[in-house]
Amino acid sequence: MLCNAPSRGCTSSNDSASATRFEPIHGPHASGHPHSSGRHCTVLSDPDLYRLFGGPSGQSAAVEELLRCHSVALSSLRVATEDVALPSGTIRMGEAVLASIEAANHDARVFSTPLNCLPSRDTEASAKRHLAFGRGPHFCLGSHLSRLLIEAAFTCLARAVPTLRLDIDLDDIKWGALRRSPATLPVSW
Numbered sequence: 441m442l443c444n445a446p447s448r449g450c451t452s453s454n455d456s457a458s459a460t461r462f463e464p465i466h467g468p469h470a471s472g473h474p475h476s477s478g479r480h481c482t483v484l485s486d487p488d489l490y491r492l493f494g495g496p497s498g499q500s501a502a503v504e505e506l507l508r509c510h511s512v513a514l515s516s517l518r519v520a521t522e523d524v525a526l527p528s529g530t531i532r533m534g535e536a537v538l539a540s541i542e543a544a545n546h547d548a549r550v551f552s553t554p555l556n557c558l559p560s561r562d563t564e565a566s567a568k569r570h571l572a573f574g575r576g577p578h579f580c581l582g583s584h585l586s587r588l589l590i591e592a593a594f595t596c597l598a599r600a601v602p603t604l605r606l607d608i609d610l611d612d613i614k615w616g617a618l619r620r621s622p623a624t625l626p627v628s629w
């Protein structure tokens with residue numbers, strides 16, 4: 441685990457491996473693995489965001505933004521049990537609908553500059569409006585656990601290794617076969 445790595449050093453392939461190894465700190469599903477790697481990239485590439493996790497407050501706002509920006513579930517599949525009239529047309533009973541959670545979470549009509557991870561958005565409103573955990577009767581049963589684990593993981597990391605940072609431009613990251621999973625995540629500290 442990266443928290444146990446030597447306190448100072450620079451990037452090597454082993455360091456990169458260490459960085460990706462800290463994923464299990466909060467478990468595959470809870471972390472949203474492999475999508476949690478997207479969260480790691482966002483947090484480690486933004487010193488203010490990383491510092492916020494090591495600081496006295498504001499972590500829950502950051503977690504909501506990370507959830508909004510990097511959802512595990514990209515879409516939600518439903519089958520209409522009756523005809524549903526929408527402005528864009530009618531969904532007939534029995535038809536399947538794949539609703540994009542990712543698109544909803546990046547809707548510029550709801551979240552200004554939606555591609556930016558901004559904990560400064562109003563936490564409560566953002567938490568109520570993003571759909572990372574779904575909505576309605578099938579709302580995620582693990583939402584509270586996941587929020588706690590994401591916050592604990594980044595807070596622990598930021599306090600243990602305050603100087604940790606991504607050692608590569610976000611644009612230069614080579615992504616692995618899995619969505620949002622970098623092949624390596626070079627860091628230095």
Ligand code: HEM
Nearest residue numbers: 469470472512513516572573574577578579580581582586
């Ligand atoms: C960041 C982590 C997680 C995210 C983003 C997430 C997201 C979601 C979403 C979007 C749904 C709704 C799916 C739908 O409407 O079709 C869902 C359902 C569910 N999640 Fe999660 N989840 C996470 C972690 C967890 C964890 C850690 C657990 C269990 C410990 C869990 C248990 C469940 C269960 C049981 C349901 C089904 C609820 C139902 O159908 O009534 N989830 N999750």
